[in-house]
Amino acid sequence: KKDIPAVNFIIHEIHCRRNIEICPYCSDSIPKSEMKNHIESEHVQVTCKCRMKMESSLLKDHEASSCPLRPVLCQFCDIQLAFNKLQEHELYCGARTEPCGRCGHNVLVRELKEHPWVCG
Secondary structure, three states: OOOOOHHHHHHHHHHHHHHEEEOOOOOOEEEHHHHHHHHHHHHOEEEOOOOOEEEHHHHHHHHHHHOOOOEEEOOOOOOEEEHHHHHHHHHHHHOOEEEOOOOOOEEEHHHOOOHHHHHO
16 A cells, blocks of 8 residues: 555565455554454454443544543533533533622622623
């Protein structure tokens, strides 16, 4: 899968046929001696804690960015919870009230950032 000078092509092709395999899953060029390890470490099916099945090489990205059970922080109280519980929690958490340090009025937590412009 690379450009080879024409004078070296035959020797290079013989070397590749003898030592390199194309992975049937990802089409990468892998040394024959490492193919079994490559398949076991990159392409074996694993199950995430959310019960979704995928290749082991995709698990880390899934857990970091798309798993519904990945940990996230509430924007109002900084409690860590599962992503799929965040919306419900923030609806409740943002509806709590706290007194404004300037005017003393009770203000919804979700409105605390904008409140200083209102209360002056």
